[in-house]
Amino acid sequence: MVQNINKILFIFALVSVLGCNAPQAPPEVRLAEEQEYNLWRSGAEIYVPIEYNQYRISLRKANEDFIREKSRFAWFRNYKRVESDFRDILQSGYQIQTKINEQKIIKSENISNQISFLKSRIETLKGLTYKINEGRHARKDLIKAELLLSEASLRHESKDYRAAEEKLKDISAFISAAEGAILPIFDRYSDSVQIRKWQRWYEDTVAESRDKRIMVIIVNKSERILTLYKNGRPFRAYNVGIGRNGSADKLHAGDDATPEGRYRIIKKLPRSRYHKALLINYPNEEDRKNFILAKRKGLIPARTGIGGLIEIHGGGKDSMTYGCISMDNNKVDEIFNIVNIGTPVTIIGAVGYNNSLSSAIEGLQ
């Protein structure tokens, strides 16, 4: 019996000694665990989802093999295959990390370029909004675009490129809306048909002044200048204000646009709500034709009238009117004494292609 116990003790001691010499877990297991965490932190799911998923599958399998191997009796443990698998995994992990880093650099540069481009675009459009009274229609969208740009910049700085990209995507809609609100107005001022028509009116009016040796008024909306011509030559010039939507041609009542065309002074009002006023004969024949045509096309609401009471009046050159031309009171005093009933008044958008509104959008589109 004692002999048996001795034998058992001997075997136990032998197993213990040999068991202590069991192979240690390969260091690659721990390294791979850390690597996987670092890859995740680097955004592997976002930048290289397919490769990362493949990597995780391989890692999971290798871990299972490792656990299986580890749970074997010490004598039978052999980590050689597991070690080799983990080395392969580490290798692919390094490659994934390199890819992530490369993609991040590309993304960061791309986002940075987009931010610069959009910032400049917004600044340009904001600049344009100051040039026309209609600019206010675009401001709301532009400020929303600016807000998103600030958010995108913050996200970019904190290296959250995905969120930055999402913000940038949303900006385009606001910029497009802002452009849609103001660019068609600017486009009119570089449209050749429109400009030729204005040039013709301008030349005919100056010729009338020269031929009939009379005083005429020409209002240039893009430059916001009212010029008095005497005997075909510029006599005096004044800065003026126009309608709230003054850059557009007046089509109907309530559109706040300043009409374009050849008119005459039909009434002089020495006492007006806006100091003094010179009433012109808007709508003329052409205005009526345009109004009827627009109504037929359904561009004007059925009950809307053509409007009227367009004046050159006081109240300040920077005022935004309902379509009239406004001047400083002392200036309207001056012309009130110079012009007469019947004096031609020609209102044009611009005299030539190089006007302040067409040049403002050069290179923008």
Added chain:
Amino acid sequence: MKTIFKYLAFGIFSMFIFVSCSKQPAEEINAAKTAVDTVITEGAEKYAPEDAKKINDELSAAMSEIKAQDGKFLKNYSKAKEMLVKVKADADALRSGLAAKKEEAKNNAVAAQDAAKAAVEEAKGLLSKAPKGKGSKADIEAFKADIKGLEESLAEVQSSIDTEDYAVAADKANAIKEKAAAVSEQVKQAMEKVGAKKK
């Protein structure tokens, strides 16, 4: 005979030990999985992404351990059980801390929202005092449109708070505050310009 009986008893005892440990710890698996799912649903990935990743990995390691044992003749799930118990404990701990993290994020967002509202109100107040009429009407209209845009964006801040996107809400609110301050500054400058002209 006595010795044989002893060996037999030892064998039966050993068998009992092995059999008692050979069943998958289904209860622990379910408990751990439910705890992890709950904390993820409650926004752990949003508010504590690193902790969320940690418990997901722990769960995955525990499941690997189970899988390894499944393939063995003499199964022993005691380690897997321990791991699962730890996963559940960690998930529960994260869950209890998550509410505080969410609350903190919410408070930050609400504070940023209040500051943005105040900045917009200040800009509005300044604009209402701006001299109307000569020389400033177009500017006032432009600033009014700017403020309208900011007010509409304030509503988006509230939407983000409602959907618990507190970081997004705070970012937007901060951007609004900054922009409103810029508008106020522009209004002040315009007012000073008009004031200077009057002199």
